[in-house]
Amino acid sequence: MATRAGEPADPEAHRARRPSNGALLLWVVGLTALILVLGLLTGTGLRLISLLVFLPAFAAAFCSVRQTVYTACWSAAAVALSLLYHPEQSRGDDIVALTLTAVFGGLSVLGCRYRIGHENEMLRLRSTATAMQRSILRPLPLLTDQVLMDGVYEPLQEDKLVGGDIYDLAASPYGTRVLIGDVQGKGLPAIGAAFAVIGAFREAAYRERTLSGLVDALEEAVVRHNAIAADADEPERFVTALVLCIDDSTTVQAISCGHPRPYLVGPGATVSVLLEEADLPLGLGSLAPAARTVGRFDFPFGTTLLLCTDGLTEARSPDGTFFPLRKRLAEEAGQPPGRLTRALHADSRTFAAGHQQDDIAVLALCRASAADTP
Template sequence: MASRADERAEPADLRRAADRRTRWPSNGAVLLWLVGLTVLILALDVLTGAGVRLGGLLAFLPAFAAAFCTVPQTTFTACWATATVALSLIYQPHHRSDAAVAVLVTAVFGVLSVLGCRYRIRHENELLRLRSTATAMQRSILRPLPLLTGQVLMDGVYEPLQEDKLVGGDIYDLAASPYGTRVLIGDVQGKGLAAIGVAFAVIGSFREAAHREATLTGLVEALEDAVVRHNAVAAETDEPERFVTALVLGIDTTPGVEVVNCGHPRPCLIGPGMPLSVPLGDADLPLGLHSLAPGPRSVDRFDFPAGTTLLLCTDGLTEARSPDGALFPLEERLAAGARPTAAGRLAQSPHDLAQSLYDESRGFAAGLQQDDIAILTLRRTDPAGPRDAVRSARGISRRSPDPSP
């Protein structure tokens, strides 16, 4: 059973993510389970008069315990089963030879079950440590929200996937460049450490090229080159090549926003009396696949007026499915959250909107998270008081440390 010291050593979010794996049954539950099954088997033995059946059934109890219990609990189950079968030598002396064989079989099964339980727990602990490392690496490249520039306040919810396939590759970033604010949201194909490696390459390239490239297409070309170079190195080690869907936006003091869509879900513009889905042209190919495109990447433009909220998300939200296979109705939920109050403002703050979408998608999917989920909200900031915009968006006290980068 996991010790309390080990539990304190693990980050709280990782313990919650692995809770289903490390929540062992209590000793009382195991004892109750053993007593109940033993009584049932004894009752069957009395009713049928088949002495061999007693040992035959109890021999499998340690195997069941090995699949769900700790090593001490499995050891106790093996001893219990062996001792119960051995007692049949006393109460059923006329079946002594059969009982002796049953004792031997039960003891052997018990030893094998304890060894199997030790292997299972060691394997789960290795997976947990690997997930912990992968998640720490993933979080180290994504700055905590909210993020602030002179033009934009970015807030939202980011929840990485922590399952058998480790973590996914959702990425986001915000950069205040000489050419305005540059925004990136993307999703690396696949999961695991290899996907995080591509995420490192894209994020690093974005943070450097956002200040160097004067045009948005130049910035996207730099990201494309980063993915291509990473795939070339991966091919040398026989790792699969990967692509990245992404949205790259350029926002300055003008009402218009430039965007290059590299195969990513479209943004949504939320405001009283405004359409939800931003009308864009056909999406370009994802990063890493542009060599297959017939022409250069195109730049779309749309208005992003003050007082509205721009929503960006990954397919962990748009492709969340209910148990019956239905897709999460994002636009329907956005329409409900975009209803203005009597004062003409949105009923929810940008952060509350992102959080409610995340909560609703988890409820819609019956609590099953199938992929990384990144939900970002962007609002234009007041140049006279951008720091107050951060505080008002998250309810941060003026005495608390400033969260802006």
Template structure:
């Protein structure tokens, strides 16, 4: 289970495997024989053989530079033989010369295009490898096991080619228990990732240092305010971050502060309950709050599972505009192991959306209380 989720979070980045040398030779010879056979059966063998000039172009999209050069050389050889060495050929010399020139020009262009394609693929591979390495340091691989809980989950950016999105999560073991963060940065794209970095960095720096959740949330809010001040200097938009911070220790009740985020849900036996939490302002907007940050408590018995999500799940819509029924889906899957629950919910939500597009990142965490605490 651990290996499966680590692969999802930091999946290996590999280049597309080109065909083997043998496969290229077989394909080129087969196409040549087919074209020659069709040419022999038709009244225009020379022009049918001229279709081979497009072989290097096809090779440039799939093969290596060396393989494309081979296809180019083979095609040029076959066309030259067909144009000048075929006995009894009455095609005009000008047509023959033009066909050979066309073959040489298209073949050379194909080799160049193949070289450019491979260069771009290698650059993309390097960028994705860097992004994967960054993600391993930014988003903690799941699952995470502590003395208090087992945390597992699913993280899916809205763009499949982007490894890090605006949804964030983290787990920190502190002297006061295990602290779990889940959040959602306003907006999408790389600008949102900057605010995500700021919150995660502040959480890791202060979660094991601040004895109270209120002090921890104040530090997270300050990190977003500071990030926004830098963003304003560079002309970027200011952002806020909805977040839910939970502290789980040996007691059967846990502490939580909700900063405008999706409410958690507790699964125990065959029941699903939603704790009533005070909804505060998102991180970065504390100055606008009418009241100070408050800590809520709710029951989280041994053996129960706490589900934390972002609005990428709750706001999933079907093609007809209906929202995904999270609570109903949870009730049907309450007996699943906590490690399987996030993926089951995500897959069900995608099936529910059907042809509808995914418009937001999705993060789903299951926090399983140790049954022996």
């Protein structure tokens, strides 16, 4: 969910996915009627009706416990009535069919209770982890003397507990320091690495005079986190990151640690791709033959600087086409940062047919003196 919403996963949304009582009744009665009609046409009604033994199992996979109980009772009653309607055919195997229907119905109810309990537990864990992450990712927009930053943050919630995208901004004595990053992997181990980077950034952004010193502090934080993770037999993580320093001049200092490139939207909807080269991600710095380099580019007044994670750049349509970010940026140019990022996020969701494939963080920055109301 986007940062402006901020709510954890809602159990009501999962309940809404279950079929209504009316839909379930229509489905059960329709299937039973179909079996009865086929039985009458083929003369094998009693044997076909025993297929209802599988009906509660299907209900257990999608319905509530109460709905599964109703379905199990319906199946058992339908088989029992068939035996009473054809007493001359009540052989031992038909009694076995009735017994199996009752047993499978009971097992289906137990299975449904287990499934719903597991879903509720996952929702609680997901909500807790999301709340933990949102407690350290400050709500947008953020403003310093140099820049206004606004954007959209949406962690992937399907099949995962929490996202690994991070961002922050610090008004240091040396200018505004900006961080956007993406932790490898998902779940609670990934958020642990995210916490480590965010904490190191907030402390080192005010201490380190140079941007290289700040990035070195972030590298050390990831290395320490990985050492602790290795002792606990957890996988090590690396973090792609883009770190900026924006002061009162029009030139921005930047170090890219394997992160997607920033974009600059200028007058006339011109879009420039900045920082063609990127160094290794945080946590892999020891593999680099040389120290990370500081890049520089112009960020004049009246322009917008866009930062994002690969949840936006690698969003795909159903046919596998990548989201045309540069084209959409040109189309949405001229909007304030908040509106620009929300428009890009909405465009990417539409482009991907509503299927979110990864965590998404989209940030837009403009010079503070030129900031409009988001």
